[in-house]
Amino acid sequence: MDTTSFQTKITAGYTFQGDSIILGAAVLDGAPVKECFVRLPLATMNRHGLIAGATGTGKTKTLQLLAEQLSANGVPTLVMDIKRDLSGIAARGESNQKIVDRHNLIGLPYIPGSSPVEFLSLSNEPGARLRATVSEFGPVLFSKCLISMKRNKVSSLSSSNSAMTTNSLCSTCRI
Numbered sequence: 001m002d003t004t005s006f007q008t009k010i011t012a013g014y015t016f017q018g019d020s021i022i023l024g025a026a027v028l029d030g031a032p033v034k035e036c037f038v039r040l041p042l043a044t045m046n047r048h049g050l051i052a053g054a055t056g057t058g059k060t061k062t063l064q065l066l067a068e069q070l071s072a073n074g075v076p077t078l079v080m081d082i083k084r085d086l087s088g089i090a091a092r093g094e095s096n097q098k099i100v101d102r103h104n105l106i107g108l109p110y111i112p113g114s115s116p117v118e119f120l121s122l123s124n125e126p127g128a129r130l131r132a133t134v135s136e137f138g139p140v141l142f143s144k145c146l147i148s149m150k151r152n153k154v155s156s157l158s159s160s161n162s163a164m165t166t167n168s169l170c171s172t173c174r175i
Helices: 003-013 059-072 097-106 139-151 166-170
Strands: 020-028 031-041
Touching (some): 003 031, 020 059, 020 097, 031 097
């Protein structure tokens, strides 16, 4: 397929009424096509999503792009960041030659910015501490914690009004 036909098909397939967010450039024959963007309609971003793939395929970068663009459009987003790969979106981005070259290649200007972030924690990690009851944890997560606690020979749990705090539960088990 020639570049013009490809661009026409991609543009027609990724044109929506209303606002959209850009995931990146479409790729033809292994190379990105300049100013030929893959978009998602903002109106559809109120659903659950899954980003899956092998190591090094861009999962983290895709999630970062989604979270940044949703934030820029005023859409609150909850992201589970167990490995702390995404916490950097709170800091203003810095340009370098690799970023400039990539953005020139796809035809999208690089505009460094930051996103508002609130860190929440179920354990003693930095962030606003959360508490949860046993019923809020659910049976699968709770059973994993109990198994982990048994392995670690933890014999007692702190409880108050039949509610287990994450302080007693998650500080002893890593899920």
